[in-house]
Amino acid sequence: MAGRLVDRNDLPGPGVDAAGRPVIDPTENVKSLTEAAVRRLDDLANMRTHYSDRLEAQRSIFESRLREADRELRKAESDRIDAIRAVDVGAVQRAAEVSAAQAEALRNTVAAAAAAAATALGAALDPIQKDIADLRRAQYEAQGQKAQVVETRASAGSVYGLIGAVGGLILLAIAVVGFVITNSP
Secondary structure, X not given: OOOOOOOHHHOOOOOEOOOOOEOOOHHHHHHHHXXXXXXXXXXXXXXXXXXXXXXXXXXXXXXXXHHHHHHXXXXXXXXXXXXXXXXXXXXXXXXXXXXXXXXXXXXXXXXHHHHHHHHHHHHHHHHHHXXXXXXXXXXXXXXXXXXXXXXXXXXXXXXXXXXHHHHHHHHHHHHHHHHHHHOOO
């Protein structure tokens, strides 16, 4: 039928299938399938966007909770370390108090020992000092007796000297008298 014009009226009516339903033009069928596929792709894109947004929101919530949990863990760890430090500081302070108490007890013990030693030394030195005082007194008495003996000796020496001098004078007088008598005419 080349070259011949086809009149629309010459065309047979719409085609039907074996069940008697009208047969759809494949072009229309392709268009409707394409539209359905595009709608499905649009729906999938919308769902992807929707779920992506929800996933991003959930991720944001999760990260926020994770940061909060991290802050809480850091705070708990900081509090734990602070508690350990407080215990350490308390232990150091307690050790300082115990050390100060021990130093005070030692100081008191040393003071008591020094007082006891001073008392014991005083008790030990008293007889020695008494003996020294007795020795000094005896020495002074002995020196006094020696001085008395020396004075007595000096007195006796003076008396002997005086007696000697008087005797010498008497002898001199006798010699002079004897000389005068012998030389007298």
